[in-house]
Amino acid sequence: MSPAAGDKPVNPSNLIGLDYRRVPQWAVDVPLFDVHTHVRTAEGVEAFFEAAAAYGVRRVLSMQSILEAPRLRERWGRRVGFIAVPRWAEFALTDAFSRQWRADLAEFRDLGATLCKFWVAPPMRDEHGLTLDHPFMEPIIAHALDLGYSFMVHVGDPTLWWNSRYADTARFGTKRAQYQQLEHLLRRVSPRLVIGAHMGGTVEDCDLLQELFDRHPNYVIDTSATKWVVREVSRHPQRVRELVIRNADRVLFGSDCVTEPRHDFDHYASRYWAQRTLWETAHDGLSPIEDPDAVGAPLLRGVNLPPETLRKVYAENAIRLGLDA
Numbered sequence: 001m002s003p004a005a006g007d008k009p010v011n012p013s014n015l016i017g018l019d020y021r022r023v024p025q026w027a028v029d030v031p032l033f034d035v036h037t038h039v040r041t042a043e044g045v046e047a048f049f050e051a052a053a054a055y056g057v058r059r060v061l062s063m064q065s066i067l068e069a070p071r072l073r074e075r076w077g078r079r080v081g082f083i084a085v086p087r088w089a090e091f092a093l094t095d096a097f098s099r100q101w102r103a104d105l106a107e108f109r110d111l112g113a114t115l116c117k118f119w120v121a122p123p124m125r126d127e128h129g130l131t132l133d134h135p136f137m138e139p140i141i142a143h144a145l146d147l148g149y150s151f152m153v154h155v156g157d158p159t160l161w162w163n164s165r166y167a168d169t170a171r172f173g174t175k176r177a178q179y180q181q182l183e184h185l186l187r188r189v190s191p192r193l194v195i196g197a198h199m200g201g202t203v204e205d206c207d208l209l210q211e212l213f214d215r216h217p218n219y220v221i222d223t224s225a226t227k228w229v230v231r232e233v234s235r236h237p238q239r240v241r242e243l244v245i246r247n248a249d250r251v252l253f254g255s256d257c258v259t260e261p262r263h264d265f266d267h268y269a270s271r272y273w274a275q276r277t278l279w280e281t282a283h284d285g286l287s288p289i290e291d292p293d294a295v296g297a298p299l300l301r302g303v304n305l306p307p308e309t310l311r312k313v314y315a316e317n318a319i320r321l322g323l324d325a
Ligand SMILES: [Zn+2]
Pocket: 036, 037, 038, 256
């Protein structure tokens, strides 16, 4: 909560006074498959699953510790599937960490995971010198391929961060440079699928996304990272609409909801409300979610996709690509 003018606190998930329990009538009635969440614990996440269900989400894929995965499966059953991630807190470019990562990949696979996630945003390059074409990654990639995995990657970050936290491109690389490692992975694992998280990390540049789609038939993207995606899509909703319709088989629904003990129903509902309002309506007004990167009040300008495209993005693509295993 942050103080508003006057004494009334502002809910950062509800700047415009919505009642998230009154779920809108949506354009399509299809059960959604959310390919990108972080349900970090089995307990204390009832509000997340309640909000997901209220907004039509049938199943989520989650990234969390391997140690929590069996409990999540026991408590939530088929409502949650897993994306294999390493033990980030112990991350180091050592043989021991590499061995642990490969062992965890096998264990996640036994729990039904079909995707593994590589997080190689600019801080990874700065702190560890790591990119996907670094020799450290090759045994990990080879092992993941042997186990039958497809891939999710985070390479980009909001373009405007290159004006601030990534301004030193000698340390972080340019934004465009982040994509060399992505293209390395796309070629290395082809025809295995690669999902570019957060609209491929570059919803600001739909031309680059189209180039990547055209060059790499195994490349798809997810819609996750609600604040970033809402902010930047709203700057050019018509261009994004063209991109998604033209590549309707290659966009997957994701929220990037991260569970935290302090988050309530409204927090999670706000992400699903904003995502659905963005993709399936012509809403042209304020976004309900506080956004520290927005200039002035955060805006949400809807893309208003046709129903057949929405059905693909929300569910059909994930099923066709085998992610609902
Ligand atoms: Zn995420």
